[in-house]
Amino acid sequence: MAGNIELLTSVLAQARKEDRAALVGYLPAGFPTVDGGIRAMTEMLDGGCDIVEVGLPHSDPVLDGPVIQTADDIALRGGIRIVDVIRTVREVHAATGAPVLCMTYWNPVDRYGVERFAADLAEAGGAGCILPDLPVEESEVWRKAAEQHGLATVFVVAPSSRDERLAKITAAGSGFVYAASLMGVTGTRESVGREAEDLVARTRATPAARSGLPVCVGLGVSNAEQAAEVARFADGVIVGSAFVKCLLAADGDLDAGLAAVRTLAGRLGEGVRRSG
């Protein structure tokens, strides 16, 4: 069964047609539990997100700040396995029909088996994968498997990426390109800096982006105002830690956490529509 790269592409195209940015939400699988995570991601999509990223928790999340580290720890202590992540992708996609991506560090995929992982993700209805510690130079094995199974390979670009690298990365990627708004790890910030707009402008100037590869911005976005600001210049707004915080703040009261997730998704959804 082929993965849902085309669904991802069409959802991003639809948002563009509506003259707004798409809203992409992130939560780690298995947080606070596997079933609780599935419900939270479903609420996220019902509340206003267009696309969801399912995090595969890792023991050594070097690109994540304390909020996502805490969620990963909870998921790992709960015994999350890769099969549970695949089940999360399957159930969230089945319940919502939305594009579901997986985001993880490279070692779990490498260890599980690149071909096996791509096949299982596609079979579950996944749309693609974001592998932030897999640079384009090391990505050929993954890209082959992803292409074969109909999965997008979403690369990350950073403010420090030079123009020639932006061209190389966007040429190799598919689905969309993830522009990191700032130099740093995941986590909410007071404001989204100037760097993001500059990076998006430089990324848009690449041949791949000019021929249609959408540019979505993540890192630091946590509220509707920031989402609206980013939506002015990006094709998509990615929010992660702010959703994790909703569930952490509920302190074990899952229903309260789910309600907070849904409310935040709604506000952010208004934000990405406010810009147009």
Add this chain to the structure above:
Amino acid sequence: MSSDSSRFFLPDTEGQVPGPDGYFGAFGGKFIPEALVAAVDEVAAEYEKAKADPAFAAELDDLMVNYTGRPSALTEVPRFGEHAGGARVFLKREDLNHTGSHKINNVLGQALLTKRMGKTRVIAETGAGQHGVATATACALFGLECTIYMGEIDTKRQALNVARMRMLGAEVISVKSGSRTLKDAINEAFRDWVANVDRTHYLFGTVAGPHPFPALVRDFHRVIGVEARRQILERAGRLPDAAVACVGGGSNAIGLFHAFLSDRDVRLIGCEPGGHGIETGEHAATLTEGTPGILHGSRSYVLQDEDGQITEPYSISAGLDYPGIGPEHAYLKDSGRAEYRAVTDDAAMQALRLLSRTEGIIPAIESAHALAGALDIGRELGPDGLLLVNLSGRGDKDMDTAARYFGLYDNEHEAAEAARAGQGEK
């Protein structure tokens, strides 16, 4: 001693590892986030320029001689050798370097690179604190701002080194995530680097990490083996049967081994931390028990589960308590050029006490793993054997751990001695 860049840098020859892609056979590479690519490439480019600059080698050489105190001594230890099957044993005395371990070799090289790159801030990870102390020392010497990340467990068991780093003006951050040891200190240092890369150099402390660090750190430690090879030829009239070193990340071992790579009759033996014993699962013997995977920017052997989650390592030695290993060691293991064996906490601690009492040299617990390995290897070789052991660091920092282990504090001493006598120990 005259400036001689061959002590550090290898001539570019065909088949040299790593190649430009950073691979040692199937191991190595560069698995880093895009945000760090520019910085890591800058380190690689600056290093290539430095290698071609005679002034760089001359400045490093001057520091090695007049600041570190190189060449370090080679000491024969016959009373210790009696316990190693009567083999002749020579110790390469990296413990006598300024700051008390081999770590200063790499730190001075990278501190000079930091200056060349115009960066004003240095961060580093440390396990036992030896790399942290060396880094804090170089930062004091060169007027660089310095932040050291150290696992919370390690800040406790190596409290003396925490105080040394702070005395030298460094900020020491106690890392409370994960296993709260070296692995987590590296994670936190990477997080800092991503956020502050403009003005910050990550002065990586071992032969792991993304390319070019495994090659660069190795080159700055090659001096260990280059000196030791010359010294043992002078003193013993022949090459050793085996060169032995402890391996955590593997920097002192690579430094010793490298000069002997083409001496096919010299066995290269790395001693891994066997902790409470391999069979207990509580160890950090990555090459003995690990599988290929990616940790901290390169492919090598790692301790991990079926899902690629890194498992928590254990060793009595903070400096060896790491679930990864430099990629060149993985390459040397798979090619059969080097051998690796696990040494338990207890064997290392007995060797620590034995060297102290037979030779008046208190080794670091890390180095004591190599000494324990040497006792076994010497017995295997017999009295004709000739062993070269890297004494990578001194044991001052470990006196609290050793005092508790052996019951050396006044109130514990008699009870511990009595208990040991009861167990039939020497």
